[in-house]
Amino acid sequence: MLTHVVLxxxxxxxxxxxxxxxxxxxxxxxxxxxxxxxxxxxxxxxxSYDLALITRFADQAGLDAYRxxxxxxxxxxxxxxxxxxxxxxxxxxAPETGxxx
Numbered sequence: 001m002l003t004h005v006v007l008x009x010x011x012x013x014x015x016x017x018x019x020x021x022x023x024x025x026x027x028x029x030x031x032x033x034x035x036x037x038x039x040x041x042x043x044x045x046x047x048s049y050d051l052a053l054i055t056r057f058a059d060q061a062g063l064d065a066y067r068x069x070x071x072x073x074x075x076x077x078x079x080x081x082x083x084x085x086x087x088x089x090x091x092x093x094a095p096e097t098g099x100x101x
Contacts, residue, residue: 001034001094002057004066007049009085016040016050019082022075023053029071032062049087063090 010016023038035056041048057063066072079086 002059002063002090002092004053004055004057004063004088004090006053006086006088008051008053008079008083010050010083012082013050015082019075019079020051022078026071026075030066030069032057032065032069034058034062049085 008016008019010019017040020038020040024036026033027036033055035054037052037054039052041050041052055066057066
């Protein structure tokens, strides 16, 4: 399993909220997208980003197909036009389960 995590900063909270809604609307519309989570920051600290996206794919080919999918590209266009920063990390491995250590 491949996990793709992206954090976004937005100048306006309303844009972060709309981006979250658009991201979650991809569920069931992109064939290789196995899981999706998107959440808005609740702390508002100086080091916080405004929106977190977590997506999961079977493999790198699934992520590659997602990146060019027209549904995803429409969301990317919205976010690029409104966000001020983004960082990402992709990693292999099954999601951890159980209590935090």
